[in-house]
Amino acid sequence: MKAVVLKRAGVVAAEEVPIPRLKADTDVLIKVHVAGLCGSDLHYYRGDADDGSFVMGHEVVGTIVEAGSEVKQFQVGDHVISPFSVSCGSCFYCDKGYTSRCTSNFCLTGGQAEFFRLPLADSMLFPFPEELPEDVALLMTDILPTGYSCAYNARRLLDEDADAPWSLADLKAGRVERKGVAIVIGCGPVGLCAISSATTLFETVFATDLNASRLAVAEKHGAIALSASELKDAVLAATDGRGADAVLEVVGHGSALNAAFEYVRPYGAVSSVGVHNLKFEIDGDTLYSKNVRMQFGRCSVRTFFPLALDVLKNNLELFKSFVEHKVGIEEAEEYYKLFNEGKINKTVFVMD
Amino acid sequence: MKAVVLKRAGVVAAEEVPIPRLKADTDVLIKVHVAGLCGSDLHYYRGDADDGSFVMGHEVVGTIVEAGSEVKQFQVGDHVISPFSVSCGSCFYCDKGYTSRCTSNFCLTGGQAEFFRLPLADSMLFPFPEELPEDVALLMTDILPTGYSCAYNARRLLDEDADAPWSLADLKAGRVERKGVAIVIGCGPVGLCAISSATTLFETVFATDLNASRLAVAEKHGAIALSASELKDAVLAATDGRGADAVLEVVGHGSALNAAFEYVRPYGAVSSVGVHNLKFEIDGDTLYSKNVRMQFGRCSVRTFFPLALDVLKNNLELFKSFVEHKVGIEEAEEYYKLFNEGKINKTVFVMD
Incomplete structure (x- = not known):
């Protein structure tokens, strides 16, 4: 053959x-x-x-x-x-x-x-x-399940303390309503899968990428796609000044993850499916002061x-x-x- | 006055x-x-x-x-x-x-x-x-609620994908059974509060501290308290070689957090109430390869x-x-x- x-x-x-x-x-x-x-x-x-x-x-x-x-x-x-x-x-x-x-x-x-x-x-x-x-x-x-899992993990972390927690079965049965404001960092193929998925779980989905040419297609997938310089103010305006409820990181680089920590509100969720293979520095004070919760890793x-x-x-x-x-x-x-x-x-x- | x-x-x-x-x-x-x-x-x-x-x-x-x-x-x-x-x-x-x-x-x-x-x-x-x-x-x-929240957050993260998720009300009503193997890193006052709390949420609680004199009192609080050199093998033996289901970090130092990432099993939980105020390096590959989930921050x-x-x-x-x-x-x-x-x-x- x-x-x-x-x-x-x-x-x-x-x-x-x-x-x-x-x-x-x-x-x-x-x-x-x-x-x-x-x-x-x-x-x-x-x-x-x-x-x-x-x-x-x-x-x-x-x-x-x-x-x-x-x-x-x-x-x-x-x-x-x-x-x-x-x-x-x-x-x-x-x-x-x-x-x-x-x-x-x-x-x-x-x-x-x-x-x-x-x-x-x-x-x-x-x-x-x-x-x-x-x-x-x-x-x-x-990549489509990977993008989906990134959005799911974020929403899951966000709701973990809910009075009436939901299961994957509830989600499959359509019993989980769209809620909250998410940001997707990275608008390559996996990022676009994450955006389309996130629109089914979050009420508002922002997206950003260092490569401005990717923002137009991110918009087609349902995101409000903004450059890094525009994003922070727009998210603060959409969240009563709190910051994003969830940030989805699909880049796999420490700088993207640190941006996520900057954008997320206290007790918000950071979900990362980016393939991280380097060491990087993070700011312990931000994690502590924002009570950040996170999920990393390869999609099941x-x-x-x-x-x-x-x-x-x-x-x-x-x-x-x-x-x-x-x-x-x-x-x-x-x-x-x-x-x-x-x-x-x-x-x-x-x-x- | x-x-x-x-x-x-x-x-x-x-x-x-x-x-x-x-x-x-x-x-x-x-x-x-x-x-x-x-x-x-x-x-x-x-x-x-x-x-x-x-x-x-x-x-x-x-x-x-x-x-x-x-x-x-x-x-x-x-x-x-x-x-x-x-x-x-x-x-x-x-x-x-x-x-x-x-x-x-x-x-x-x-x-x-x-x-x-x-x-x-x-x-x-x-x-x-x-x-x-x-x-x-x-x-x-x-410090007692802080230690408790550290244990709670770990158990919560661990169960977030359960078929039948539980709420804080379920926990208060005694409907959440002890489950899994946890490690508490740090056996100072907050660590001891975390150990006593963790024994109500986990089936087995290990504890460790760089200061060997603290291990005896950690045992009194219900932990299997071991030096760092003994801990890893003992936890692997207790978990069929997987690693700890959850690690509770109460030290507030990057080295303690990195130890947590080393001890935790894939898809395990790392819960940190240590007051982190420094930048520190973490290994992205470990977080990705273990699908680590985490919660940081000051106790409510x-x-x-x-x-x-x-x-x-x-x-x-x-x-x-x-x-x-x-x-x-x-x-x-x-x-x-x-x-x-x-x-x-x-x-x-x-x-x-």
Whole structure:
């Protein structure tokens, strides 16, 4: 089969490789229809990988062509999609819905190929939501649930002391009303997903980005998008001088987080899904004096999949524009290069 | 009347000053029975005060001898106690129970005197809990509710995604079961209050302190108290290798907070009531990779008063030992000096 193989740092090639075989009774083999090229593929591309070449990719839509004997929820012929993060469905963390920290978690690879072996199929796959185009649906493997979880965590922290606390089931049943003023810091793809999600949970959503060209599209997603210099006064005016009830940080940089602490009101919530991998300085006095509450970390995609799916369906035309390039797998080398250089946005590999 | 007057940085004196007069219809005048000497009095003592001498103190038990015309809930002759932090009872924050961030908040002074003018009496005072000795009850003005809130916030963050979320009312009604493994970092007075409180909310409570002499008393309060070098392995053994469900940080230093991030499990809770007033470095990768959730800040004493009171009543003999010295106001100069030099613990001024 054809596959995108990482040869060494900075070099991928479309090559013929053997079709993978099932390794466990809980595996399935998927005939891939579309596979996304994701920002996190670039970590490997830039050299952050073990030795040895391997097939890239973890965003996949396809059809099951072989299923292990222990796969009970799916069968050959099923049209399926899967979160990017491996979860077993039964460990301490999966039990609580914290699938991103499943004790069996590891990084999926192998998706940018004609066939893809997926482990733990029963606790990984969702039936494909047939009302969606396959390329757009790839947003459901990661960034739409990630944006949603950022908004959810903020609202959750904010309401934790409510007289009548709500559960995820209440939210799914539509029993949680929009409330409060949120700011989204960062208007890249994940930020836009967070904005569309936040408009379902907060009454007013502001957004900001250092890159002014991103503000117009943030407005289309439902935010009042302002430059950093305009934002603070506008938020104070909207909150009787208190500051934002919640700040959603999707940048993954200490400066964005410190801006969040500046914008948030006392006892407000700061929710961060930005991938932080550096040390940074924070001001203990601000955290203490504002009684800040926070949630960090990687989204448990599986838990937020249904709610994020509603956001995608309700904003389909907007999200269609996220997919910039649809190309064949043989063009992988060029598109990895362009993506790595920041010259293009989302690319989807379409199989024959 | 006699009062402890701050003359200038490093100098207090027991002096004759005029008895205060009511300034607002919501004020009361209290004949003081006992007044605590508190660590935060030392901020003023060490020079962190505006110009001009004033009467020190904000921990008071006494009897109302005069009440403004708008005071409805209390009357002359009532035996009362008050949180240290001023709250109006009706602003955005007080409405939510976040009294420590009341928009009318300011620092009370004037309590170390024979008479004390207390503002906003209706939203400040509690009837004195008569089953308690007055000197021990002073712990209720600050550190016992502060320790309680630290434990509460941790448990609250931990349960925020529960299928059946609970409210403060559920907790007061005894409908929240003890669950999980917590660590208390810091075994000074607030830490001991946090430990006794945490044992009502968590199944297992570990505690640690750099000062080994504090560990024995932490054990008396119900913790498994270990040195830093022993703690990590013990907690991993108690949690199937995951790490602590919650870490309570009462030290107020970046190093203690970073230790908390190290001990906590993924999706665990870090609750901090330590007074942080410095900048410090944190590791973004740890926060992201562990999906850490946190709550910082000053306790809303009023909200946690009833629950903390139960902790005090149920551990009265232990907490009696917190009061080390009971002296007359004329000895203030000496006891401030000894306290400032770290030579003594809690002192209570007893009026004639």
